[in-house]
Amino acid sequence: MPTSTIKNQAKSDHIDSVVSLSEKKTSSSKSELDCQCPVVKAENFSFYYGSKAGVKDISMEFYPCSVTAIIGPSGCGKSTFLRSINRINDLIPNTSVKGNLFVNGHNVYDKNTNLVNLRQQVGMVFQKPNPFPKSIFDNIAYGPKLQGVKSRSKLQQIVEESLKAAALWKEVKDDLKKSALALSGGQQQRLCIARALATKPNTLLMDEPCSALDPIATGKIEDLIGRLQSDYTIVIVTHSMQQAARISRRTAFFCLGELIEYGSTVDIFRNPGKKQTEDYVTGRFG
Amino acid sequence: MKYNTRHIINKIFTVVTAASVVLMIVILISVLGPMIWRGSSAVFFKSTVEFRKMQLDLHHRGDEAEIGDEISKSEIYRDFIYHKIDVFKKGINTDYYTDRVKQIYRKFSKELQYNGIKGDQLSRRRKFARGIRRDMEKAFKSLDKAEILQIIDDVNKCKGDERIANTKADEFFVLADEYKETIKNFDLSKRQQYAQALKEVEGLVRQLLGPRSDEPLPAMVMDRYGATRVDLAKELLDKIIWKRQWVQQNPDKPMVEEKVRRATQFAGTELESIFPYIEENFDTITIPRFTFYWQYFFDDSTSGHYFGGVGPEILGTLILTVLAMAFVFPLGVISAAYLVECASDNMAVRIIRMSINTLAGVPSIVFGLFGLAFFVLVFIPFFGGPSKPCILAASLTLAVLTLPVMIRASEEAIRSVPKTYKEASLGLGAGRFRTFVKVTFPAALPGILTGVILSLSRVAGETAPILFTGACAFGSVPKSLFSQTRTLSYGSYDIAVGDKIGMLVPHNQYGMVVTLVLLIICLNAIAIFFRAKIFRRLKGH
Ligand SMILES: Nc1ncnc2c1ncn2[C@@H]1O[C@H](COP(=O)(O)OP(=O)(O)O)[C@@H](O)[C@H]1O
Numbered sequence A: 001m002p003t004s005t006i007k008n009q010a011k012s013d014h015i016d017s018v019v020s021l022s023e024k025k026t027s028s029s030k031s032e033l034d035c036q037c038p039v040v041k042a043e044n045f046s047f048y049y050g051s052k053a054g055v056k057d058i059s060m061e062f063y064p065c066s067v068t069a070i071i072g073p074s075g076c077g078k079s080t081f082l083r084s085i086n087r088i089n090d091l092i093p094n095t096s097v098k099g100n101l102f103v104n105g106h107n108v109y110d111k112n113t114n115l116v117n118l119r120q121q122v123g124m125v126f127q128k129p130n131p132f133p134k135s136i137f138d139n140i141a142y143g144p145k146l147q148g149v150k151s152r153s154k155l156q157q158i159v160e161e162s163l164k165a166a167a168l169w170k171e172v173k174d175d176l177k178k179s180a181l182a183l184s185g186g187q188q189q190r191l192c193i194a195r196a197l198a199t200k201p202n203t204l205l206m207d208e209p210c211s212a213l214d215p216i217a218t219g220k221i222e223d224l225i226g227r228l229q230s231d232y233t234i235v236i237v238t239h240s241m242q243q244a245a246r247i248s249r250r251t252a253f254f255c256l257g258e259l260i261e262y263g264s265t266v267d268i269f270r271n272p273g274k275k276q277t278e279d280y281v282t283g284r285f286g
Numbered sequence B: 001m002k003y004n005t006r007h008i009i010n011k012i013f014t015v016v017t018a019a020s021v022v023l024m025i026v027i028l029i030s031v032l033g034p035m036i037w038r039g040s041s042a043v044f045f046k047s048t049v050e051f052r053k054m055q056l057d058l059h060h061r062g063d064e065a066e067i068g069d070e071i072s073k074s075e076i077y078r079d080f081i082y083h084k085i086d087v088f089k090k091g092i093n094t095d096y097y098t099d100r101v102k103q104i105y106r107k108f109s110k111e112l113q114y115n116g117i118k119g120d121q122l123s124r125r126r127k128f129a130r131g132i133r134r135d136m137e138k139a140f141k142s143l144d145k146a147e148i149l150q151i152i153d154d155v156n157k158c159k160g161d162e163r164i165a166n167t168k169a170d171e172f173f174v175l176a177d178e179y180k181e182t183i184k185n186f187d188l189s190k191r192q193q194y195a196q197a198l199k200e201v202e203g204l205v206r207q208l209l210g211p212r213s214d215e216p217l218p219a220m221v222m223d224r225y226g227a228t229r230v231d232l233a234k235e236l237l238d239k240i241i242w243k244r245q246w247v248q249q250n251p252d253k254p255m256v257e258e259k260v261r262r263a264t265q266f267a268g269t270e271l272e273s274i275f276p277y278i279e280e281n282f283d284t285i286t287i288p289r290f291t292f293y294w295q296y297f298f299d300d301s302t303s304g305h306y307f308g309g310v311g312p313e314i315l316g317t318l319i320l321t322v323l324a325m326a327f328v329f330p331l332g333v334i335s336a337a338y339l340v341e342c343a344s345d346n347m348a349v350r351i352i353r354m355s356i357n358t359l360a361g362v363p364s365i366v367f368g369l370f371g372l373a374f375f376v377l378v379f380i381p382f383f384g385g386p387s388k389p390c391i392l393a394a395s396l397t398l399a400v401l402t403l404p405v406m407i408r409a410s411e412e413a414i415r416s417v418p419k420t421y422k423e424a425s426l427g428l429g430a431g432r433f434r435t436f437v438k439v440t441f442p443a444a445l446p447g448i449l450t451g452v453i454l455s456l457s458r459v460a461g462e463t464a465p466i467l468f469t470g471a472c473a474f475g476s477v478p479k480s481l482f483s484q485t486r487t488l489s490y491g492s493y494d495i496a497v498g499d500k501i502g503m504l505v506p507h508n509q510y511g512m513v514v515t516l517v518l519l520i521i522c523l524n525a526i527a528i529f530f531r532a533k534i535f536r537r538l539k540g541h
């Protein structure tokens, strides 16, 4: 049929352009992908808002020293899943979970889970930059202070390290006393990353960290993520497929609260195993 | 066409909104203007020499020599007026003469005893003197001039009688002549009437000029000075010159008020001349001078606010307000924090929320009675305090009164803190408590301060809640939390409803109200300043 041929043609063009980008940045091989033990592991995990499921029956693993992207249409439970990992969804009343979720081998939804430890191991960066209305220094020192770091020089050292790691140090080193809200949006988001890094986590959860930023700021954040991936397990929710292709090694596709497909980014974009995935990555979804 | 109508509607909208703003301002000015004008006369006014004298006496303010000079200048006129009154008084006040004659008789008999006269001799001579005394008393009582002159003539005939010659009894004749002189131009039939009128005049003159210079110092401070303010002095002058009386001109018409010159009332008497005299020499007697009495805000007042300022009232209002805020601030913020952060949406919480909203509409007098029944009679005694109205009870009552406002404002403020702040803090591992203290509360502080501003104004101005729980109209500056205090709100209320002395000085009532308004503005300004400062810091400027 002529129409389908045209569509297929368009599809392969699109995927080529996306994957060529991803191949440039993340030169990965399949054997390397499977040889590590996972940092975050979900087993038949479901999350319910009241009786309504946010995510259903998710089983997947996130590996260290790599970036995993979660893509999917709005309302499919990407945020819900991400936010269950560090249990920040606990804030919402009337929620319940089923199944297991392990972080560093500990069951997160165990009664004895130390939330403070969990959240300091699993840092989170939100959609909208949300620095506290405090000085830059206080923003970053907030986490270490919670961990009991009191000495001023130690705090100063942590602040400097974190800001350097988040590629913000050069821009703000002279006015750490300035309010964080006086920074630009991109700087604020990097500050939030620095703030998350200050508690020395091994996992970073990012929920659409660039959706409120302009392209230049987005580029800087993506560079930063590229640099950070060698030391952290990074899970990033994004609805820009180009972004997922550019920065991630693995990609998970969610739809209607379910995990449809999970695999290396190259496979998801070039040879999607499921029709739904193919429709979504080619832009035919909805 | 369509565009045009839209344009016109927009124009009308602008005009209507602007007009309503203007109307608001006009109403505000026409309401506040007169009040502020009258109130400011408590501080800016023309003072009389009496005011400066009082300031010198009570507070050692002013140049002693200069004021002394002024006083002695005005005293010349004052003494003249009092002298006139004294002279006139003798004509109508026969008690004076009766007393004198009695005294003379006593002195006479003492003298006799002293000279060793005894027995028959003594009683005979005393009887004679007693006869003279009786005659003279009869003359003083009589209203018939001819009879009086007759009696006095008769008495004078006894002059030189051997039974009384060269004794104190000689003074009888001096007194008789004096009396004869006094009643010479005097219509004795009007004696009763004069007595009444004189009493009135004397009272008014005293209020205007203060006590006589030779009189012992009156016990009450307010009796020691005449009119201290020119406006009051003018009022008194008017009352002295004009007598108001209600007369019925026609049997079936209502009575009408009529002004009569007092001078005509006393026509032909010694007193007639003092009325034009006071009027003409008013400025010389009172020595008006423009005064800025800024100490009004610090001075204590005499009982009844007749003189002095509102210092203790301001202090009391401040103490009550600050204490009430100290109670309500933590309580309100913690309750609001509970309602926002901890409470789940169940029946009990809904009832609590509803009660808070209802409480905000309860009349303040109810809180007053509640304060009496709970804080005064139960709560404070329970912790070993005295069971009587006191500052503590009053401020607690005020705190309860304004608690709903505080809770609602804080709730609003805490709720409007972006959820992302909370998430960020929790995401870094902080607990709910730490998140509230370190992140949510500081971010909500401007909004909470709005609640403080609303509460402050309410608390500082309320009268009913402190009526039974700790306010008093008079009394010293409070010494502890367990004493009562004066406040601006209660003070002006008290003057308005019952304080007769206070009614004589209306500027004081307005002065208190205006001071209260100023105080609230100052307190609000402080709170607004802090709010702006915190707000700026939060915004990162
Ligand atoms: N606080 C909540 N209460 C109830 N339902 C929610 C809540 N947050 C999200 N949901 C529902 O859960 C589903 C998944 O939402 P979310 O995880 O935010 O989607 P995504 O981030 O993929 O756009 C949606 O259908 C949404 O309506």
Ligand SMILES: [Mg+2]
Pocket (backbone or CB within 6 Å): A078, A079, A080
């Ligand atoms: Mg989302």
